[in-house]
Amino acid sequence: xxxxxxxxxxxxxxxxxxxxxxxxxxxxxxxxxxxxxxxxxxxxxxxxxxxxxxxxxxxxxxxxxxxxxxxxxxxxxxxxxxxxxxxxxxxxxxxxxxxxxxxxxxxxxxxxxxxxxxxxxxxxxxxxxxxxxxxxxxxxxxxxxxxxxxxxxxxxxxxxxxxxxxxxxxxxxxxxxxxxxxxxxxxxxxxxxxxxxxxxxxxxxxxxxxxxxxxxxxxxxxxxxxxxxxxxxxxxxxxxxxxxxxxxxxxxxxxxxxxxxxxxxxxxxxxxxxxxxxxxxxxxxxxxxxxxxxxxxxxxxxxxxxxxxxxxxxxxxxxxxxxxxxxxxxxxxxxxxxxxxxxxxxxxxxxxxxxxxxxxxxxxxxxxxxxxxxxxxxxxxxxxxxxxxxxxxxxxxxxxxxxxxxxxxxxxxxxxxxxxxxxxxxxxxxxxxxxxxxxxxxxxxxxxxxxxxxxxxxxxxxxxxxxxxxxxxxxxxxxxxxxxxxxxxxxxxxxxxxxxxxxxxxxxxxxxxxxxxxxxxxxxxxxxxxxxxxxxxxxxxxxxxxxxxxxxxxxxxxxxxxxxxxxxxxxxxxxxxxxxxxxxxxxxxxxxxxxxxxxxxxxxxxxxxxxxxxxxxxxxxxxxxxxxxxxxxxxxxxxxxxxxxxxxxxxxx
Numbered sequence: 001x002x003x004x005x006x007x008x009x010x011x012x013x014x015x016x017x018x019x020x021x022x023x024x025x026x027x028x029x030x031x032x033x034x035x036x037x038x039x040x041x042x043x044x045x046x047x048x049x050x051x052x053x054x055x056x057x058x059x060x061x062x063x064x065x066x067x068x069x070x071x072x073x074x075x076x077x078x079x080x081x082x083x084x085x086x087x088x089x090x091x092x093x094x095x096x097x098x099x100x101x102x103x104x105x106x107x108x109x110x111x112x113x114x115x116x117x118x119x120x121x122x123x124x125x126x127x128x129x130x131x132x133x134x135x136x137x138x139x140x141x142x143x144x145x146x147x148x149x150x151x152x153x154x155x156x157x158x159x160x161x162x163x164x165x166x167x168x169x170x171x172x173x174x175x176x177x178x179x180x181x182x183x184x185x186x187x188x189x190x191x192x193x194x195x196x197x198x199x200x201x202x203x204x205x206x207x208x209x210x211x212x213x214x215x216x217x218x219x220x221x222x223x224x225x226x227x228x229x230x231x232x233x234x235x236x237x238x239x240x241x242x243x244x245x246x247x248x249x250x251x252x253x254x255x256x257x258x259x260x261x262x263x264x265x266x267x268x269x270x271x272x273x274x275x276x277x278x279x280x281x282x283x284x285x286x287x288x289x290x291x292x293x294x295x296x297x298x299x300x301x302x303x304x305x306x307x308x309x310x311x312x313x314x315x316x317x318x319x320x321x322x323x324x325x326x327x328x329x330x331x332x333x334x335x336x337x338x339x340x341x342x343x344x345x346x347x348x349x350x351x352x353x354x355x356x357x358x359x360x361x362x363x364x365x366x367x368x369x370x371x372x373x374x375x376x377x378x379x380x381x382x383x384x385x386x387x388x389x390x391x392x393x394x395x396x397x398x399x400x401x402x403x404x405x406x407x408x409x410x411x412x413x414x415x416x417x418x419x420x421x422x423x424x425x426x427x428x429x430x431x432x433x434x435x436x437x438x439x440x441x442x443x444x445x446x447x448x449x450x451x452x453x454x455x456x457x458x459x460x461x462x463x464x465x466x467x468x469x470x471x472x473x474x475x476x477x478x479x480x481x482x483x484x485x486x487x488x489x490x491x492x493x494x495x496x497x498x499x500x501x502x503x504x505x506x507x508x509x510x511x512x513x514x515x516x517x518x519x520x521x522x523x524x525x526x527x528x529x530x531x532x533x534x535x536x537x538x539x540x541x542x543x544x545x546x547x548x549x550x551x552x553x554x555x556x557x558x559x560x561x562x563x564x565x566x567x568x569x570x571x572x573x574x575x576x577x578x579x580x581x582x583x584x585x586x587x588x589x590x591x592x593x594x595x596x597x598x599x600x601x602x603x604x605x606x607x608x609x610x611x612x613x614x615x616x617x618x619x620x621x622x623x624x625x626x627x628x629x630x631x632x633x634x635x636x637x638x639x640x641x642x643x644x645x646x647x648x649x650x651x652x653x
Contacts (some may be wrong), residue, residue: 005126023028025429027092029063032057034099035072038106043374044072051077073098151214168385168416170352170449171346175216176424177386179410184372185213187441191368191536192290192347198312199348201296201364203356204372205475207409210351211237211294213372220289225632231365237280240350241298255306256342257321275330276320278337283344296350297364304360311348311366315341334467351475373611374476376588380404380413385474387414393421402441406450408476408594418442456481456536458596462633469549470570472584477591479568480546481536484553486529493525498532510544514551517624531557547573547581548601551624552631564634569627577624585609592616601627605639 036044048054048068056068063082071079083091114259140299142297172178175185191198202210202613218235238254245252259277277369293299299307310316317472324330324340348367356364375383386401399420407413420440430432444450456479458468469480489495499511512531515526531549548571572580572589592600593616601608604620621627 006306017079024062024092028062029070030093031069031092031099032065034067034103038099038102047075048072051075053077055321062088066095069095073102073632078357114206136524149318164570167411167414167418169390170418172209172212172216174359175213175220178213178216179382179386180375181213183502184370185217187370188213188217189220191215192349192371193224193227193277195226195228197221197347199367200350201356201359201367201369202349202351202372203369204351204353205374205408205477206353206373207411208372209410210372211292214290214292214349214351216353223635230288234286235290235292236286236346237292237294238282239295240293241295242297243293244299245303245530247302249263251574252281252303254281254303255283255310256316257346258318260322263628273351275323275327276322276336278318278334278342278344281507283307283316284342286346289346291346291348293348293350295352295361297352297354301360304363307348308360308362308366309410310344313341314343314345316344317341368652371563371577371586373477374587375408375410376590376593377401377404380407380410384417387417388436391417391421392434393424396435396437398438399441401437405434405452405454406445408453416441416444416448416450419448433621456595456596458568458598460598461565463565464562465553465557466559466565466570467553467563467631468547468565468592468595468597469546470568470588471546471590472587475587477584477594479597480549482533482546482549483536484551484557485532486554486557488530489530493527495529495531497526498530508551510547510573511554512545513547513573513575514554515642517551517573518558519556519576520575521624521628522558526558529558541563544572545570545584548597548624548627549572550580552627555628556632564599564633565629566596566629567601568592568595568597568599568624569601569631571601571603571627573624579603579621580622580625581605586611589616589618601631602628614642 039047045054048057048071051071056064056071059065059068059500063084066083066088067079069078070083070091104375105653178185184202187203188200191200201215204210215235215237218229218233220234222229222231239641243254245254246257257279259276259279290376290489296304310604312344318338318341320338323334325335325339326616342460350363351365356369381404382401384403388395388400403413403416408418417436420436420443421434423443424434424436424440425431456468458479465485466481466483467483471478471480497515515531518524519526531554533554535546548569551573552563552569555561568588570582570585572582574580585602585606586609587601589600589611591612597616599617599619599623601619604622607618610618619630621630
């Protein structure tokens, strides 16, 4: 066949050329069709237009069409030379190879694109599925069957409500119901219910109503138009004894702190953007109202110092190394807290059972002070009757008086009443009217192992070497039973002076001072006596105020002169026989009244400290001689001549 074709070409060369040219046209058309399938007719026209090959491809000249194919396939508009007939087969062969490469590449790309499309479809479906789940979660919340069950249990518990506790019912609901603190209430109202309210520290024993009065005073102040307190002013209460904070400012519930996004658990959306989150403290919560700190004397001293800075600036500032002021992800409220701080414009009311000297002087200088008075037995009885009316119970004769003998705190008195009420109700569950009897109260006393609030009481008798001093502890006055005995020394001039060590070093100094004054008064050489001074009960005396009582006890034991047992004394004694001023006079007068004392001797310099209306005979004394006249029992005969003339007239007052 090959030889036949060769022979045929030789015999008819023109016909052979026409056939070959026709075949080349068909080959070019086939290649053009392949390109249309490869690119698409529209894309092919656009591509040919960019390569200036549109006219060439539409030409009827084979060479021009081959040139157009060559430009499009090789994407080279600079190919300008028309191919000769001899060059056309070679060029078409190159075009076929290039198109084969393009088709193979396009086939692989199409296969990859299909896989990519399939993957994208899968991912799209997965994304849509996750999005639906997220929407369902947002609508339903972070709930599951277990959390739903626990929530239902909480709802069930909420419905099982008991009646109010006794303390809620018996707590005063207005200032008129507060017993025994009229002066303190008036003073606190003057300081808080004012156009210019002041920071205040409340002193007083526990259970007398400091917290209740502070809360009620704010309510009264909110009713007045001229005070700066709005109707929604907050009363924020915190216990200084349990207030804990971290000096590194990791946490500070009082002043506020910053939760960094890494270690301290800032909110999730903030932590993802590395934005620190300030946590506002109680001082900001109380802004515009009152911050009440109970037991403020128990607060950490460094925290007190920080609180003073807030009182001055009326703002709290925040700092964090994670804060970037140029970060666009920082919410504007956080930016404002870091740049301007948080408001803390409040009135501080602190309460304490400590002595004023034990508090931070800087804190005291910024606050006015109000003293709450101890409750008398009459006050306790009024509180009991008021509480009984709120409970709707009847009190048998003597019940209120019996309760007043076992406590000096209003809160504890109402607790005793509530316990007795429970016992009486248990005994008579169907009674229309509950009556509390002395037997019910005695049962409470026995079960609670209560002891009388006042263990030592005065009597209208006289004894040698025994006298009542006056002491103060936690703003509560009490009687100190001081006794002394004197014996002739076993060896002349070798007498000893003994004193119980538990009373403290100040009391021991008072004994030695008293010994010097006794010798000066009586002329007796104390070296001739063995003297023992004792504070009954081993009470701790942390000041010199027992000096006068110790001196009178020693003098009585040496001279064998009796002392009235309804007289109490207080005062420091100098070695010159002067009676010096001491502290705690109001509380000591209260303690004397509790112990049924008739007469109280106080230093003359303390006379202005004596509260009005005490019901006691208060005698100011300036010297030891004056104290001797009022404490010793009167005698008709004079003292022995051997004694110093300075004691002339003892017992004649």
